[in-house]
Amino acid sequence: SHECYGNPDYKWSLDDFELGKRLGRGKFGRVYLARERKTGFIVALKTLLKKELVEGNVERQILREIEIQTHLKHPNILQLLCWFHDSHRIYLVVEFAGKGELYKYLKESPGGHFNEHLAAKYTYQVADAVNYCHQNQVIHRDIKPENLLLTITDDVKLGDFGWSVHSPSLRRNTMCGTLDYLPPEMVEHKVYGKFVDHWCLGVLCYEFLVGNPPFEAACSEETYKRITKIDLKFPESVPEGAQDLISKLLVRSSHNRLTLAQVMNHFWIVANK
Numbered sequence: 001s002h003e004c005y006g007n008p009d010y011k012w013s014l015d016d017f018e019l020g021k022r023l024g025r026g027k028f029g030r031v032y033l034a035r036e037r038k039t040g041f042i043v044a045l046k047t048l049l050k051k052e053l054v055e056g057n058v059e060r061q062i063l064r065e066i067e068i069q070t071h072l073k074h075p076n077i078l079q080l081l082c083w084f085h086d087s088h089r090i091y092l093v094v095e096f097a098g099k100g101e102l103y104k105y106l107k108e109s110p111g112g113h114f115n116e117h118l119a120a121k122y123t124y125q126v127a128d129a130v131n132y133c134h135q136n137q138v139i140h141r142d143i144k145p146e147n148l149l150l151t152i153t154d155d156v157k158l159g160d161f162g163w164s165v166h167s168p169s170l171r172r173n174t175m176c177g178t179l180d181y182l183p184p185e186m187v188e189h190k191v192y193g194k195f196v197d198h199w200c201l202g203v204l205c206y207e208f209l210v211g212n213p214p215f216e217a218a219c220s221e222e223t224y225k226r227i228t229k230i231d232l233k234f235p236e237s238v239p240e241g242a243q244d245l246i247s248k249l250l251v252r253s254s255h256n257r258l259t260l261a262q263v264m265n266h267f268w269i270v271a272n273k
């Protein structure tokens with residue numbers, strides 16, 4: 001078994017790893033392919049510059065991410081294997097996802113969207129991962145294609161817990177990035193709970209099938225309006241079953257959204273995953 005687990009008080013350091021090619025840029029630093037010298041185990045090494053974390057006032061967020069990702073263990077959640085730091089950087093040793101970023105596959109797919117089987121399979125796997133998070137009192141809050149990775153066996157891994165919190169919660173740090181995934185209760189700055197993730201799952205499934213999120217608009221004010229009005233339109237190409245599932249997730253009153261178990265057992269998911 002991987003020494004990270006076997007021997008909890010082993011002091012890991014950069015010397016334990018042989019660095020490979022750069023996989024890309026994460027939120028706060030570079031991500032490398034790496035190999036653990038003793039076992040040859042291939043991992044992803046996320047490096048975070050301490051200076052940038054302090055400047056960005058995100059130290060607590062990173063420590064919460066480490067805390068959460070070390071304790072969550074699920075086939076569709078990217079496993080944080082161990083971490084260590086030196087004078088300038090924090091290093092996160094994370095599972096390597098062989099096929100990389102799901103959103104790139106979404107963009108490169110014919111028509112810029114997944115077929116029914118992939119959309120149902122990936123929606124099922126994300127629902128399974130999020131259900132596990134909720135059972136561990138964690139809400140993710142940032143489910144979107146950019147936060148999903150694909151393994152070599154074409155399975156999804158939830159890859160980023162930088163925004164996850166213990167529910168219920170009121171968002172403190174301002175969000176950056178897309179507004180497309182925000183549920184009404186967050187747009188209206190209300191206190192919210194785990195059901196924000198149910199909403200995001202509906203937006204995600206829509207984007208898998210259509211290629212863009214349901215409330216996309218030219219400017220953020222317009223997106224806000226479309227979200228709070230639930231201005232949901234389906235192109236002809238979206239199958240009935242999927243429309244049924246998505247319409248039962250993109251519901252204003254959060255406790256009336258389908259449960260994650262109902263998503264995983266939905267007739268369209270079961271028939272197509």
Ligand SMILES: CC(C)NC(=O)[C@H]1CCC[C@H]1Nc1nc(Nc2ccc(C(=O)N(C)C3CCN(C)CC3)cc2)ncc1C(F)(F)F
Nearest residue numbers: 023024025026031044094095096097098099100147159160
């Ligand atoms: C969820 C989170 C928001 N996202 C991220 O963290 C991103 C930010 C940077 C990379 C990724 N982080 C990870 N990426 C992998 N695998 C991986 C990535 C990229 C490729 C790929 O397509 N190329 C190298 C291509 C190969 C072809 N050339 C042309 C372009 C790059 C192949 C495999 N495993 C674990 C991680 C993790 F998460 F543990 F760090």
